Amino acid sequence: MSEKYQNLIVGTGISGAVLARLLAEKCQSVLVIDRRSYIGGNCYDYFDESGINIHKYGPHIFRTDDEGIWCFLSRFTTWHEYIHKVRTKINSKEVPIPFNLSSIDILFEEPKAKIFKEKLILNYGENKKVPILELKKSADTDLKELANFVYENIFSHYTLKQWGFKPEDLGGDALARVPVYTSYYDGYFTEKYQAIPMPSYTKMFENILNHPNIEVKLNTEFKDLKNVKYERLFYSGPIDEFFDYKLGALPYRSLDFKFETLPQEKFQSVAVVNYTSKEPYTRITEFKHFLAQNNKKTTIAYEYPSGFELGKNERFYPIPKQENETLYKRYLELAKKEKNIYFIGRLGEYKYYSMQSAVSAVFELVKKLNPV
Numbered sequence: 001m002s003e004k005y006q007n008l009i010v011g012t013g014i015s016g017a018v019l020a021r022l023l024a025e026k027c028q029s030v031l032v033i034d035r036r037s038y039i040g041g042n043c044y045d046y047f048d049e050s051g052i053n054i055h056k057y058g059p060h061i062f063r064t065d066d067e068g069i070w071c072f073l074s075r076f077t078t079w080h081e082y083i084h085k086v087r088t089k090i091n092s093k094e095v096p097i098p099f100n101l102s103s104i105d106i107l108f109e110e111p112k113a114k115i116f117k118e119k120l121i122l123n124y125g126e127n128k129k130v131p132i133l134e135l136k137k138s139a140d141t142d143l144k145e146l147a148n149f150v151y152e153n154i155f156s157h158y159t160l161k162q163w164g165f166k167p168e169d170l171g172g173d174a175l176a177r178v179p180v181y182t183s184y185y186d187g188y189f190t191e192k193y194q195a196i197p198m199p200s201y202t203k204m205f206e207n208i209l210n211h212p213n214i215e216v217k218l219n220t221e222f223k224d225l226k227n228v229k230y231e232r233l234f235y236s237g238p239i240d241e242f243f244d245y246k247l248g249a250l251p252y253r254s255l256d257f258k259f260e261t262l263p264q265e266k267f268q269s270v271a272v273v274n275y276t277s278k279e280p281y282t283r284i285t286e287f288k289h290f291l292a293q294n295n296k297k298t299t300i301a302y303e304y305p306s307g308f309e310l311g312k313n314e315r316f317y318p319i320p321k322q323e324n325e326t327l328y329k330r331y332l333e334l335a336k337k338e339k340n341i342y343f344i345g346r347l348g349e350y351k352y353y354s355m356q357s358a359v360s361a362v363f364e365l366v367k368k369l370n371p372v
């Protein structure tokens with residue numbers, strides 16, 4: 001006997017789970033499968049032996065300015081309001097990242113600090129985000145000096161560790177994301193809503209998927225699925241894998257997390273400290289900051305970037321280079337020839353999606369689907 005569904009969704013990450021919910025609420029039957037033994041994709045979290053909430057795939061902070069996305073997710077979770085702060089160590093001093101006016105105060109003596117701050121505000125205005133590449137182009141010698149300092153001390157080594165090649169070899173978007181703030185605001189993000197689901201991301205996903213029209217099957221690989229019939233397929237797995245890598249493999253950067261639980265209440269002042277110099281890791285995350293947990297112990301993770309190797313580690317970031325985008329577009333041409341198959345999410349679209357942008361993309365897709 002074969003089972004019949006109107007929709008098969010591959011992947012219980014935020015793309016697959018939100019899509020499943022939207023279709024289910026339009027009276028469509030949905031089967032959602034995942035090859036992993038748990039839901040949530042890379043947003044999956046769990047409580048470790050010390051009761052600390054751990055983001056298995058690296059620190060995840062939800063943020064959005066979009067009322068629709070915020071209201072939708074708020075149906076499935078309560079939130080712990082959390083303003084993400086990141087620090088980095090330069091010349092043994094801890095400074096806020098993105099680099100801001102208080103980073104200047106910490107690192108530079110007077111009158112240099114005053115000159116940098118005044119010129120930044122004069123040229124770009126107060127409370128602005130100035131992309132580092134724009135600052136580097138400044139004709140003013142002081143601003144150029146500041147730009148070169150930030151570039152060398154915060155960006156250059158970090159980029160090399162994170163991506164495996166120099167900043168100038170990266171696609172423009174990755175560079176554009178690195179700003180200098182002309183303010184004392186020391187939050188990492190600026191969106192109106194910034195929060196962590198309570199009690200956990202995984203519980204939020206459980207609630208999203210909890211609907212009579214949704215069935216979830218874990219430990220289930222798409223290619224091993226037998227006796228299931230469906231009218232439409234939504235695939236949030238890797239697009240190159242779907243086509244058996246016939247055009248070649250799309251490159252990814254991977255991450256390795258080394259977790260340690262320490263017999264002390266606090267390890268560092270904020271959840272994430274970046275290491276922008278020669279250390280082999282890029283950052284250390286201390287998880288208890290996210291939900292302001294008061295445990296006697298603390299759990300941290302060292303983050304080591306590396307190349308993605310099939311069967312050895314996980315895909316994390318698509319590598320922002322023109323040739324990879326071109327290869328992805330060739331897969332997209334193959335995808336367009338398939339009927340009733342939609343590629344979604346960070347792996348299906350070979351794209352860095354924040355959680356909010358993944359949700360937004362699914363909202364847009366559902367608007368275009370016919371019927372529903």
Ligand SMILES: Cc1cc2nc3c(=O)[nH]c(=O)nc-3n(C[C@H](O)[C@H](O)[C@H](O)COP(=O)(O)OP(=O)(O)OC[C@H]3O[C@@H](n4cnc5c(N)ncnc54)[C@H](O)[C@@H]3O)c2cc1C
Binds near residue numbers: 040236237255358
């Ligand atoms: C280190 C790191 C930190 C991040 N931090 C933030 C943050 O702070 N804030 C933010 O908004 N975003 C953050 N993100 C982005 C966030 O992780 C993504 O937005 C999100 O994971 C995208 O979800 P997705 O559903 O598209 O993909 P995924 O979460 O990867 O889900 C895809 C699912 O499909 C399953 N699957 C794939 N192929 C198959 C198959 N063939 N058969 C069965 N199942 C399959 C996988 O097992 C997986 O569960 C971060 C990303 C990284 C890498």
